[in-house]
Amino acid sequence: MVDALDTLWIMDLKAEFNEAASAAAAIDWGNTHEKAVNLFETTIRHLGGLLSSYELSREPALLQKATELGEMLYIAFDTPNRLPGFWLNFDDALKGKQVAGIHDPSASPSSLVMEFTKLSQLTNDPKFYDATDRVTRFLLGIQNSTLLPGMWPMCLDFQNEAVHDNTFSLGALADSLYEYLPKMHALLGGLDENYETMYRTAADVIIKHLLYRPMLPKQEDVLFLGDARVGAKIELSTESQHLTCFAGGMFALGGKLFGIEQHVNIGERLARGCGWAYSAFPTGIMPEIFDLVACPTLEACEWNETLWKPQNNQKLPPGFRHARDPRYILRPEAIESVFIMYRLTADAKWQDMAWDMFQAIVKYTSTELANAAVDDVTSTETSKTDSMESFWFSETLKYFYLIFSEPDLISLDEFRHRYIPFPSPPTLNTTDLSQHHPSRAAPRFISGGFYDKCKDVRFYLAKADDTHPRKNSFNGYKSSPWLVAKCPDKNGEYLCTWLALSECLLNSEGSYIVEQMGIFTGRVRRMLLLALLMGI
Template identity: 45%
Template sequence: MMPPPVRRYLSLTLVSVLIFVILFNLAARLPGHAYRHTRSPPRAHRPIDEVLHPGFLKPKFRWKDVKLKHPVHKYVKIPQGPRVDIPRVQHSFEQESKDHAVWRKSCLSAVKEAFLHSWMGYKEHAWLQDEVAPISGNARNPFGSWGATLVDSLDSLWIMGLKKDFEMAVSAIKKVDFISTPTSEVNVFETTIRYLGGLLAAYDVSGQRYPVLLKKAIQLGEMLYLAFDTPNRMPMTRWNWQKTALGEDQEAKRSSLLAEVGSLTLEFTRLSQITGDMKWYDAVARVTDAFERAQPHTQLPGLWPTLVNTKDADFARDTTFTLGGMADSLYEYLPKQHLMLGGQTSQYESMFRTALAAAKESVFFRPLNSENRKMLLSGTVKRHSHSRTKLLPQAEHLACFAGGMVALAAKIFQQPDEMDTARELVDGCLWAYNSTISGIMPEIFTALPCKEADWNDCAWSEDTWLHAVAEKANHGTARAGYEKEAHQEIASKGLAPGFVAINDARYILRPEAIESVFVLYRITGDVRLQHQAWEMFQAITNATRTPIAFAALKDVTQLESPLIDSMESFWTAETLKYFYLIFSDPSVISLDDYVLNTEAHPLLRP
């Protein structure tokens, strides 16, 4: 039997705990309790805090516990069947010469040094924040304050053999909580490609030896899944997560960017493959089905417009079509999702073949150039009526991914003729790089398209170019004596032969051009592409390096351009990774083993 003093002690302890719990919960309901040392927040902010932080002894908020307003009663499952033989992607590389190996490894070391310089700047100035500002050293948080550069760089750290830094980053990720964010809206696309893709890829490339990476991917996946909780299961691409957490019903928007709606397939599919939970695959499979149904019925059949009405799943209203910004990764993911599903369905191949045929007919164009090189650029098309379209010959750095996309598809869909299309698209972007005084392609420029009937005989004409420059400068009119005016415009804007205008002269450390050069190199084995990559790398790093990291350029037409205090996480996630991989042994992240998402995160193929 328990002695009386012990019984009294236990009784007093229990009473004390009970009083504490009662007082704590009462205090939690008093105005300003959580903000004793700060100004009380607006009243509207309190309910979400109460949901996310329910108080002592109450269940912790978890996104997986949120009751769906529009639940799915039967999931679409990942297609299964006998193994499909997909053609080998990579070139069969022969043993390299000693001289080439020495040169290649020196390039590899230089890329690794650039990455380390960027990584150390982030570690020192912006650890656990989204980005470091490479001039001021300030920390910035444009992507949810979950440490975008940290997560985006994980697989790069592993690939470059920086295991100590990798493990330090993995340890830091334990502190990241994908429950809430200071921003009122979550960009579902950016969060998926950078964070979810980054976590899954790091888990895959490290041999699945770090369970916390999968744990965090699942936690984030549970959150992102709620963005699909709409009446028609189309995602809310700019999602008000607080309304969902508070139990409010929401709908997809009437105007959503094409890429943000259609570029979630790889990451959600890979999460379902690893976990066996089909809800994530189901979410994106339903979206793909909507795209497939709409493909023949858009204003430019075969392609989808840059803006779509996701509320009504209406793809037929918008009249702008491009493979550049706002649309790019939708098309990129079609052949890649075919690989991710092991070729078990013909859906993505069929959609891609149809889209490529339409792009070749309407969007790709051959630019007039002083070297009379046969190459292609990807522009933008406006549909003015059922019988009339207008090509806007604006080439975007973002669209430079297309060459790599077409090359990959040409291999896996056994379309050898399209390899020429891929080469010409890559050549078009390399021409743009080589045409500026800095050796770097601008964000957007206007070229001079050859007349469609003369595509195979597109001879350079300086007079035609001068006329186009003057016409563009005068908003569609070339006055008498336009030659003098054109020369003045060329001199003042730094226009290279064939450039009609530079719409955006910046270079913001983008990866798309080196991405396609890398993919084409791995597929063809053409060592000239390595040398071109080295020239690109030198031009970029020489122009953008700062004491802290690397910064975006304001104007690629200047030899010493002012810098912009910005370094997006795709610099370490994509740009430097592609430069590193093109100089690596081809077995490193083989394209026969991995599919790289649009943020260059390698996901293991089944």
């Protein structure tokens, strides 16, 4: 219910929204028999749903409830190194015994950043952003020292801040870590250039080692993502997941944001691949996990009937070697990328693709009451299972609704889409439906609340010439070793990151900045240093 609130609002089901919002506002987070909650799922579903529905409706009770939940989830960061565990265990939290995991999904602690950042923006309290920023700095620090430099493996040792795993994927356990990189760049208005750096670095490795073009009889120009396993050499596994269909939208958005036309093209071919996979199966729906034969390069290759050999008795379309998990569980990732491509290109072919997908899904998943997952999309005799994930309402139906709506309804010119996708207010504006990528020279700011003050600081920063030596030196102060050396007494401070150190930096270097750029007092001084550190 909570993560579908914004879907109700977008669909103009206001009576249903009001009823659901009243129920959500009455939730007592302390009234539970559970001993622990999944930090990742609770954040993206409940916290994200409340924040999104508040931003659309401006119903104060929803922000209040989101703040209550945020305060509870914030406790998960109370570990020795301030990196959270996979579970928020209430007994461990009360006893101060929480620790980060030694083999946790890399996407789990790494995918809290958008909701926590938005909560900081809406409440004027930087601590939520500060908490998740520590995770980002950890990821940044290890990105080029993994077994596949540039990417993060499926699991990480957050407790010891180490990397051991040798499997790299954009599928389950790692997906949203990568997806959030361009979206966080947009949410922060480009103020933290590290998200662009991390995205570009990871994308280069993904293209080189995980991307493949399948061998197909008609040589369709489509791409898919596999996994990479690192041993004596880097080996590509061509087993693909429905989950990885998000990558089409990720590459397309990243390409538009950062002006990388190659990424837009890759995003289109990935999205087209997922749409093709739907159409290839007799039900018109793609399976959860499947395998194809890869061409030697990303260019077309000749069909080889002998090389293509289904690995079991499954009756699969030409090109598919097996479907290890033939289910469809109402997932949104394929329609997500198709929707994004439509909004970026205004090409009606994406609507046609979406309509075919929608008709097939409705045909095979509809029940008397709602919709259900199906156990085998490779056969028209498939049966339904007693399962309907909440993302059916919060994501899948939302994308299908939006792709056939007027483009100014949650326009990509005005909103940035998150993983769920919950809409957020504008930061980087584009010009029209074709979504020309935002100019790097466009105004960049963090919208809302505490971070809105950065906009005021920008005026004073503009008074200093770009070649000013002190300004340049401040823009270079981004490394942890420098910060620790500059502010040794802050090294052990609770959740000590860039925000916690900004006052120390002002005391150390602020007088010269004040002298050269104007007179700043109180909060504005602190925001000046924050702005400089974040790269305005």
